[in-house]
Amino acid sequence: MLLNLVKKHLSGILLMILLSTSLYAQEHPWRANTEWAKMPGDRTWGSTSAVFPGQDGTMWVGERCGQNSCVGSDDDPILQFDRDGNVIKSCDTADVTINELAQLMVGRAIDNKIKLSEPKQERVLDIKNISYTNPDIFGTSLKEIKFNVNFGEIFGIGGISGNGQTELMKVLSGEVGLNDGNQILYNNEDISSLDINERRQREIVFVPEDRSGHSAVSSLSLSENLLLTNLWDHNFFSNGVINTNYVDEKTSEVIEKFNVQCNASGSLASSLSGGNLQKFVVGREIIKMPKLVVCEQPTWGVDVGSASLIHNYLIEISNSGSTILIISQDMDELRSICHRIAIISNGVISKPYDAKRITPEDIAIEMAK
Numbered sequence: 059m060l061l062n063l064v065k066k067h068l069s070g071i072l073l074m075i076l077l078s079t080s081l082y083a084q085e086h087p088w089r090a091n092t093e094w095a096k097m098p099g100d101r102t103w104g105s106t107s108a109v110f111p112g113q114d115g116t117m118w119v120g121e122r123c124g125q126n127s128c129v130g131s132d133d134d135p136i137l138q139f140d141r142d143g144n145v146i147k148s149c150d151t152a153d154v155t156i157n158e159l160a161q162l163m164v165g166r167a168i169d170n171k172i173k174l175s176e177p178k179q180e181r182v183l184d185i186k187n188i189s190y191t192n193p194d195i196f197g198t199s200l201k202e203i204k205f206n207v208n209f210g211e212i213f214g215i216g217g218i219s220g221n222g223q224t225e226l227m228k229v230l231s232g233e234v235g236l237n238d239g240n241q242i243l244y245n246n247e248d249i250s251s252l253d254i255n256e257r258r259q260r261e262i263v264f265v266p267e268d269r270s271g272h273s274a275v276s277s278l279s280l281s282e283n284l285l286l287t288n289l290w291d292h293n294f295f296s297n298g299v300i301n302t303n304y305v306d307e308k309t310s311e312v313i314e315k316f317n318v319q320c321n322a323s324g325s326l327a328s329s330l331s332g333g334n335l336q337k338f339v340v341g342r343e344i345i346k347m348p349k350l351v352v353c354e355q356p357t358w359g360v361d362v363g364s365a366s367l368i369h370n371y372l373i374e375i376s377n378s379g380s381t382i383l384i385i386s387q388d389m390d391e392l393r394s395i396c397h398r399i400a401i402i403s404n405g406v407i408s409k410p411y412d413a414k415r416i417t418p419e420d421i422a423i424e425m426a427k
Contacts, residue, residue, distance in 0.1 A: 094143040095119070101133060110163055110361075115141050118163050138162075163362070172370050175377040177211035177397055182350060182381040184243040188236065190229055198222040198405045200229065205400055205407060212372065212382045214392035214399040214413065218425060222405040223385045224267065227354045230383070231264045232257050244350065259290050263343040265353035269332070273339040276328035280320065281309045283327055284342050308345075316341035316367065333360040340368055347375055354385040369395050389421060403427050 095117075097103060108120035117139045123131035134148035136159070149159070183206060190200040200222050207213040217223060228234045230242065232254040242250045249257055254264065266272040274283045285305050288294050294301055294308075309323035316337040320330055327335060336359050344351055356372070357365035373395055376382050386392055392399050396413040401424035408424040 095139055096143050096145070098145050098148075112138070112163060116146070172373045172377070174212070174373050174395065174397070175210065177376075177381075178209040180209040181206050181243075182209050182211075182245060183207040183383065184241075186241040186243065188229060188240045188242070190225060190234065190236065190240075192225055198225055200225055200405045203229075203405075203407050205410060207381055207383055209381055210376055210379050211398070212376050212384065212396045213410070214396035215383070215385045215402050215407065216387065216389050216392050216399055216421070217402040219387055221403050221425075223354060223387075223402060225405070226402065227264070227266055227352070227385060230352050231266070255290075258287065261346075261349040263287070263346065263348040263351050265340055265343050265351070265356060267354040267358065269335055269339050269358075274327045274335060277326065279324045279326055280313070280318075280330075280338060281305050281323045283338075284309045284312065287342060288346075312338060312341040312345055315345065316371075317364065333364065336360050337364055337368070341371075344371055344375055344380075347378065348380060351375070351380055351382045352385075353383070355387065356384060357386075357388070357391060365391070401425060 095103075104122040104125045106119060106121055108118075110118040112118060119137050119139065121135055121137055122128055123133040123135055125131075128135045134150045136149050136151065137145050138147040140146050147162075149162070151159070154162070185203055185205050188200060188203040192199045198221055203226065205213070205215075215223070215226070225234075229236065232249075232252055236242075236250050240250055241248055244257075244260065244262065247260075249260070252260075258264075275286070278286075281302075285294060285300065288308075294305055306323045312318065313320060313323065318330070318338045318341070319334045320338075327338075330338065336357075340353065340356050343353075351372070357368050360368070369391070372382055372384075384392065384396065389399075393413050393416065398410040399413045399416055400410045401408040401421060403425050404427070406427065408427075411420060
């Protein structure tokens with residue numbers, strides 16, 4: 059544990075050195091505008107706890123009432139600024155609910171989550187004592203990972219970043235190989251030796267955290283990116299030729315259902331914002347109603363409305379029989395949509411907890427191991 063912390067600390071120091079060297083080595087065009095936002099009356103800036111860019115070009119800011127806390131202050135801590143930096147709206151967290159505030163910020167109502175059905179006691183994914191030695195000295199090795207996921211279940215794996223989540227995703231997707239004796243059973247078939255394409259052919263889909271590197275090719279269009287993950291689906295081909303009409307139709311379906319902000323299905327992946335690319339990547343995979351979904355940070359970089367949309371679709375396909383494994387740092391996300399949750403810490407996974415009964419104390423104890 060101590061060695062792991064030292065490695066992470068050294069990694070952070072090296073990164074800071076590299077970044078500072080890069081910044082001083084060349085002139086960049088960015089400048090801070092410290093006079094942009096205009097506070098009302100005689101109010102002064104305090105600590106800023108949150109910033110959210112609205113879709114209408116405005117900026118929402120959580121500001122701590124001219125100091126480091128709003129305790130004893132009558133000022134509203136939540137402010138909305140227009141493009142010129144003028145306050146056009148403010149509110150107190152005591153006067154609005156979370157859903158009302160989310161609606162104000164994203165400009166539309168946030169749908170309540172669909173009711174989660176109980177899964178069948180029928181094992182779909184069975185991970186048996188997987189160990190993986192990471193060749194990267196700054197990475198995390200996995201130690202005797204074992205858990206199972208049932209038919210129609212949403213199973214969450216939570217924990218602080220850097221504790222083996224990415225390594226586990228690589229193992230589950232087939233990106234890295236396993237030693238003999240390590241087993242990944244999918245519907246009682248050992249798929250440990252299969253590559254990612256062979257696993258996809260069994261209706262298993264993957265959504266890695268690295269959307270621009272592993273999930274999408276930035277130089278290709280959205281249609282081309284969708285086709286890349288469906289090369290073995292005969293619906294996308296006609297007499298050995300790509301059925302472009304069908305590809306465009308399915309791409310447009312993802313764009314519409316997941317509210318992806320882009321010009322058309324022919325838009326380059328590189329033209330999308332990070333949040334919109336994330337919505338497209340997640341939508342591209344789960345809209346197919348796969349048998350097993352394995353996703354890492356599914357709502358990373360999206361607004362609260364889009365996160366709710368993704369959650370609803372995950373619950374919907376779970377209720378229809380898809381089995382889902384979610385790896386996420388967001389414990390609130392996992393507790394709200396999962397049946398069971400396990401915690402990963404330093405490459406070791408805990409026993410599973412009922413998502414509705416797991417406590418902050420349970421989470422803290424498992425993370426400290």
